[in-house]
Amino acid sequence: MPSGYPHPQATRRELFDRVCQGAPLIRTAREMGVSTTSAWVWWRDAGAMKLLMGRGERGLADPGDLERPGGRGHRLCFDERVEIMRGLDSGLSQAEIARQLDRDNSVISREISRNRNPDGDYHARMAHARARKNAKRPKGFKLDDPQLCAQITTWMDDGWSPKLIAEMLARDHRDDRLAQVSHETIYKCLYVQGRGQLRADLHKQLSTKRSTRKSRTGSPRGPGTFTGAFTISQRPAEVDDRAVPGHWEGDLILGGGCASAIGTLVERSTRFTILLHLPEDHTAEAVATAMIEAMSELPAHLRRTITWDRGSEMARWQDIALQLQAPVYFCDPHSPWQRGSNENTNRLLRFWFEKGTDLSGYTKADLKRVQDKLNTRPRPTLDFDTPAQRLAALLDQAA
Structure with a gap:
């Protein structure tokens, strides 16, 4: 090696730089006197x-994308890696390097641990x-893990969605990425045969019961009319932000041929659900009687308003409003999205009450069991509290 040549580490780095930029290893070594x-x-x-081998210029086979900008997501760009190298050479700590790059300490630590050379440089x-x-x-496919699959299966058998499962795993195992799985991975395992160890029939536990994904097309409904006293546009503004509890949304879940039904009521702030038992029919009289009986058990401050879809089952809305001292508001024609909390809850309830089935055979005890299942399920919209916990807190405050 020529006299005055740089320190061997600097020599190695220069050689590596040239090879990473496409220079042949042997020719570069000779040019550098190594x-x-x-x-x-x-x-x-x-x-x-x-390395790329053969005639002509050759060097590192895949140097990566050197032009990709940084500062987005968890992947570092080349310029950031240069700053990490310079920081380490200057004796900076990983925490100091992270501050300079405006990155989390764990990102820098993980980068150095994973991508430094085996010799430590x-x-x-x-x-x-x-x-x-x-x-x-x-x-490796995460859903080849029997323990993880067993947990997912248990939750899905209880009506949990893949999205909720993924969020709960992320919350419960913040520091263990191997114990987490995305909802897309769960769907992939459900819909792609031979992937993972989930039960072959587990897709039937989805609220849609589909074995394949379906594109969202659908067409808007035509206009309609409904004669009622109050419209949703007249509802108090406090209902929209969910800050004040006691505002309810309701509708019917219909059975096969619309011959049987179950009434559903959802409190907007807590997402607490009440199921109305309608064993014989779902006439206006039956619905009014069941609703008044169920909601009369609530304190007055937890029954401020009721919003319902337009349907003949609400013909006795005046009796309901009078008995419960809660005004009833109606959605615009064919606009179920205006009571979105109730629509989402009804979709969850279809796990137990499938479309096209006879709902008249369910007893009051059956409905109470399902109601309790749903009200004790963690909700991402409630920071993973349950509706029952949120309602209990409100009742404790009132007491």
Whole structure:
């Protein structure tokens, strides 16, 4: 090696830089006055990443995308890796480097741990290439884990959606990515045969009961009319922001041929659900009687308003409003989205009360069991509290 040549670490880094930029390893070593044996040993000790071999110019097979901008998501860009290398060379701590890059400490720690050379040196270009290689490497399918599959199966058998399951796993295992799984991965396992260890028939536990995904098309309904006293536009503004409890949305879940039904009421603030038992019919008289009986058990401050879809079952809305001292408001024609809390809840309830089935056979005890199941399920919209917990807190405050 010529006299006055830089320190061996600097020499190795220069050689690595040239090779990562496309220069042949052997020719570069000769130009730098480094023996070919030493060059191969250095490259091997640095991880022996794949080189392009053959005639003409050749170097590192895949140096990664050096132009991709940083600061987005969890992936670092090449410029950030250069700053990490310079920071380490200057003796900065990982925390100081993270502050300079406006990154979380864990991102910097993970980057150094995963992408430094096996000899311990962190080289920006080789780290960038190594990150690219690791990103392309096939990953093990998480739902091959029997314990994780058993937990997901238990929750789905209880009516939980893949989205809720994924969010609960992320909340309960914040520091263990291996114990987390996205809802898309669960759907992939349900809809792609032979993936993972979930039960083959588990897709039937989805609220849609579909074995394949269906595109959202559908067409809007035509206009209609309804003669009522109050419209949703007249409802108090406090109902919309959910800050004040006691505002309810309701509708019917209909059975096969619309011959049987179950009434549903959902409190907008807590998402607490009440199921109305309608064993014989769902006439206006039956619905009014069941609603007045169920809601009379609530304190006055928890029954401020009721919003319902336009239907003949609400013909006795004046009796309901008088008995409960809660005004009844009606949605615009064919606008069920205006009582979205109730619509979402009815979709969840279809896990137990499938479309096209006879609902008249369910007893009051059956409805209470389902009601309790739903009210004790964690809700992402409630920061994973349950509706029962939120309602109990309101009742405690009143007491």
